[in-house]
Amino acid sequence: MLIAPSLLSCDFSIFRDEIIRVDEAGADIMHLDVMxxxxxxxxxxxxxxxxxxxxxxxxxxxxxxxxxxxxRYINDFADAGADIISFHTECDSDIAETLDLIEKRGVKPALAIKPGTPVDAVLPYLDRLYMVLVMTVEPGFGGQSFMPDMMEKVVFLRKEIADRGLKTLIEVDGGIAKNTIATAAKAGVDICVAGTAVFGAPDAKAAIDELKVLCG
Structure with missing residues (x-):
């Protein structure tokens, strides 16, 4: 399991220092929410x-x-240093064209789906994706409760990815904590975005280590 601390939960007054802190604590990926x-x-x-x-x-x-x-903003985020760019199937942009823009910039493309969106929405593009982000809360604010029924989407995607012989990763975002991460791991999640569970802990390294241990 890879742990991606959600910087939405950090102290913005010391944003750079917070990144350094969770980097040193063992974070695998930095998750940046743009709203x-x-x-x-x-x-x-x-x-x-x-x-x-x-x-x-x-x-x-x-x-x-x-x-x-x-x-409209893919080039801006590519220029800013994004390694992975995920955007929503529910957005107003043409999905295929937006993926084209991301790929042309050499950035890894990903699609995200809200809880109310069927997993079928990503299937036409699955072969092009580095990652699928399954939201386990309604996007917009941190600190929400994990929706366990979203794991049905993960299980379905895991099988579809395997059946197609792909290496597409599955990420989940929302409500990941000590009492939910094992459920995500069992369903087949590769990357867990964790906000409060990391930034709200007294010791970020201990928190990240414990989350990984709980995945088995």
């Missing part, structure tokens, strides 16, 4: 902030675009 206040009812940060933070770590930047028109 536009339209696609989801919250605002976070954009490409200029990510570009300034890129030098804080050499760990991959997993940029999750919760925005209405991701195709």
């Amino acid at each position: 536009d206040g339209h696609f989801v009812p919250n605002l976070t940060f954009g490409a200029p902030v990510i570009k300034k933070l890129r030098g804080a770590t050499d760990k991959p930047f997993d940029v999750h675009l919760m925005i209405s028109e991701p195709h």
